[in-house]
Amino acid sequence: MHGHNVVIRLGYVDCVMYLLDASGEYFIQMAAHGPKNPVALDIKNPIKIKMGEGIVGTVGMTGKAEIVHDTTCDARYIMDDEMRCSEITVPITNSFNKVIGVIDSEHPHRNFFTPADLEILTTIASITAIKLLQATSQERLQSVREDLKQLVYTAAHDLKEPLRMIGCYSNLLEKNYAGQLDDQGLEFLHFLTEGSKNMDILVQDLLSYIHLSSEQPHKQVDCNEVMGRVLTNLHVAVQENGAQIHCSELPVVWGHFSQLMQMFQNLVSNAIKYRSEAPPVIHIYAKYEYRQYLFSITDNGIGIDPEHFDKIFKIFYKLHPKREYGGTGIGLATCKKIVENFKGRIWVESGKGQGSTFHFTIPR
Numbered sequence: 001m002h003g004h005n006v007v008i009r010l011g012y013v014d015c016v017m018y019l020l021d022a023s024g025e026y027f028i029q030m031a032a033h034g035p036k037n038p039v040a041l042d043i044k045n046p047i048k049i050k051m052g053e054g055i056v057g058t059v060g061m062t063g064k065a066e067i068v069h070d071t072t073c074d075a076r077y078i079m080d081d082e083m084r085c086s087e088i089t090v091p092i093t094n095s096f097n098k099v100i101g102v103i104d105s106e107h108p109h110r111n112f113f114t115p116a117d118l119e120i121l122t123t124i125a126s127i128t129a130i131k132l133l134q135a136t137s138q139e140r141l142q143s144v145r146e147d148l149k150q151l152v153y154t155a156a157h158d159l160k161e162p163l164r165m166i167g168c169y170s171n172l173l174e175k176n177y178a179g180q181l182d183d184q185g186l187e188f189l190h191f192l193t194e195g196s197k198n199m200d201i202l203v204q205d206l207l208s209y210i211h212l213s214s215e216q217p218h219k220q221v222d223c224n225e226v227m228g229r230v231l232t233n234l235h236v237a238v239q240e241n242g243a244q245i246h247c248s249e250l251p252v253v254w255g256h257f258s259q260l261m262q263m264f265q266n267l268v269s270n271a272i273k274y275r276s277e278a279p280p281v282i283h284i285y286a287k288y289e290y291r292q293y294l295f296s297i298t299d300n301g302i303g304i305d306p307e308h309f310d311k312i313f314k315i316f317y318k319l320h321p322k323r324e325y326g327g328t329g330i331g332l333a334t335c336k337k338i339v340e341n342f343k344g345r346i347w348v349e350s351g352k353g354q355g356s357t358f359h360f361t362i363p364r
């Protein structure tokens, strides 16, 4: 779009961008302004020009910009849509100075293009090269991300079956043969059962992390309802820990019910799990500020040393050995991914032994 505006201001009749194809032999018309571009991004009769052929192919080969003041006297001139007497052609080069394309403009009058035009088009070609690099890097990054996601998904999925087998047979062992085992045998069996349970939770957490959809929120969600569901799910943990949970009136936000539930559940269950000696006392509240809702979950638990504040939101990062508190190290990474999907932010305020407050925002 910006390209169109610039070309109009320069008073050009047309302007065409060619990119070198994968074989490195042909320049293909990829974008145009003027008669070659009837609507939107369409190009009428896109042509390809061989490396070295015509003025476009020459500039593509030499990497040197050219102005032709009278095309009728230049044997290299190739007529595309109609005969024009002036032509200006600049190369688009990548960071290794290799030509990756060409920008070309023609005008019906002789001697139309000036050295100033050459300077402007050369600048446009440099900007185009940067934009192209950005677009291809983005594309590559996206494809690597997709591959990685697929790999983790397949690995996690394939682990489910052997895990189910281990869980199933260790249960059978416990049920039918526990009487024949000595204390050490029973202890080994216990490790086996616990190990497979933990692995199962890890696989489930990983799969739900990968499945988090990044589509834009599409529903009004009442966070009071979400919290109601979370408290039902955490009923046993609340009872076992003698936890007190105080929840203020929460707002209705634009989001996904299941993702918000996962978010609150991870934060509240952590507030219960990372408790200190005293029974957990947890406050959940929200306020509206600067066009966003700020949610806070405060606990009186073991707290977190500020040096770990950023790291705890990374996947698999755990501050304590698994045997102390359990957990997979995926909970807060999931929360971060969810809020970022909503274009919000999550952070923690805490100190060792001082309880923690997790804050997150959801734009209104």
Ligand code: ADP
Residues within 6 Å of the ligand: 266, 270, 271, 274, 299, 301, 302, 303, 304, 312, 313, 317, 318, 319, 320, 326, 327, 328, 329, 330, 331, 332, 333, 356
């Ligand atoms: P986990 O499955 O280990 O609980 P999380 O991603 O939910 O994984 O949390 C990462 C780490 O952050 C935890 O291992 C724990 O050390 C710390 N943490 C999370 N929430 C709290 C909290 N409320 N109080 C103290 N530490 C916490």
